[in-house]
Amino acid sequence: MNSVQQTLSIIKPDAVERNLVEKIKNIFKKNKLIIKESKKIHITKDEAAEFYKVHQSKPFYNDLCAYLSSGPIVVMILEGVNAVFENRKLMGATNPKDADENTIRKLYGISIDKNSVHGSDSGENAKKEIEFFFKN
Numbered sequence: 001m002n003s004v005q006q007t008l009s010i011i012k013p014d015a016v017e018r019n020l021v022e023k024i025k026n027i028f029k030k031n032k033l034i035i036k037e038s039k040k041i042h043i044t045k046d047e048a049a050e051f052y053k054v055h056q057s058k059p060f061y062n063d064l065c066a067y068l069s070s071g072p073i074v075v076m077i078l079e080g081v082n083a084v085f086e087n088r089k090l091m092g093a094t095n096p097k098d099a100d101e102n103t104i105r106k107l108y109g110i111s112i113d114k115n116s117v118h119g120s121d122s123g124e125n126a127k128k129e130i131e132f133f134f135k136n
């Protein structure tokens with residue numbers, strides 16, 4: 001079904017640090033994802049642990065939370081037709097090594113940890129993740 005949806009996108013510390021925010025935002029805009037909200041924040045490790053709690057049983061959980069809280073990030077609400085799927089297509093595979101040409105992670109990702117962006121993986125999680133960062 002082609003419906004207008006919202007999804008959450010995060011530009012992670014590695015990409016913020018390398019001044020890639022505008023380049024990544026331009027990829028969204030060129031691909032018909034409207035940036036409805038955007039803010040630059042620096043979260044605590046506890047907040048990262050809460051955000052990523054679906055991964056709490058994974059061996060990489062502690063490093064993941066430490067990493068997301070290691071520097072400023074940019075959190076955005078993206079809106080467009082099939083926004084969850086379209087954003088995931090633009091991001092590419094989790095591991096930049098496996099990502100298709102011209103995807104954000106292929107262009108800018110450094111490693112599976114420093115993979116430059118996060119995007120919600122379903123409509124249901126998008127609602128929860130948007131609520132997490134944009135409560136009011």
Ligand code: CMP
Binds near residue numbers: 055112113115119
């Ligand atoms: P993200 O889409 O933000 O969701 C969870 C993150 O965990 C993922 O991107 C990766 O950056 C990170 N991660 C680290 N190791 C792994 C792994 N082995 N498999 C999946 N994700 C991993």
